[in-house]
Amino acid sequence: MAQIQPRQNYLGAGGWVWAGKYKLERYLYALHRITGLGILLYLILHLLMTTAFRIQGQEVWEATMAFLHGPWFKLGEYLVVVAFAYHMVNGFRLILQELGFVMGRPIPPVYPYSDALRRKRPWAIAVVVVAVILSLVFLYDFVIGGW
């Protein structure tokens, strides 16, 4: 008789990208991780610049700034700002959810059922809208500042 193997549900890093039929919240989760890791990478570079380079005085600081004011670095900087805006807004949603503020009142299980995910969907949509608005405000500043 053939042994029934338990279903392999450990997907590792691949599970971030695909773990079945995804809903919006699952993409927000993946994006939260990606933006978090991106911001951490920037934090390390930023710390290096504000410590090792800054302590060397005005000349080194100004040379570093001139180098970092190129259009590609500006684009990278803008992406960091967008990542921050998204990570912050989605983080607030997660904090509210974690502390039970957006769970809604308990309701009787009457068909068609309204699951917790669907009831919290407006918050997920609000996150996307607010993050886009903040990104556009920052984009406006980047553009009028001469990029």
Added chain:
Amino acid sequence: MRKTHLWFLQLISGALIAVLLGIHMGLMHLDDILIILGIDAVEPTSWDSMISRAMQVTWVALYIALLIVALYHALYGLRGVIIELTSSAAAKRAVTWIIIAFGLTAFIAGTYVPIALLSS
């Protein structure tokens, strides 16, 4: 219980970062909009502007507070992501200690320079 406390600190540090980094981001990346609103941030990345902030205790305290909460939030988050990829308890412990060592090094480097500039 310890894990619950560490996770709660992750939530608190996230909220604090939103405020402190929000101030930093607003100053650095909304300077042209702030001018329209009548607040002149005077090219925040110039040496004069940077050094004038570096000489004020309030700004130095704000940046050191930001460094502490940002390092905690980022590295606790990174640890969570990495230890999800392994089921070995020894590997998880090693990851935790490497991250703690990295965090302490970054904290010492990140606080030494602002304090040295403030007291120069």
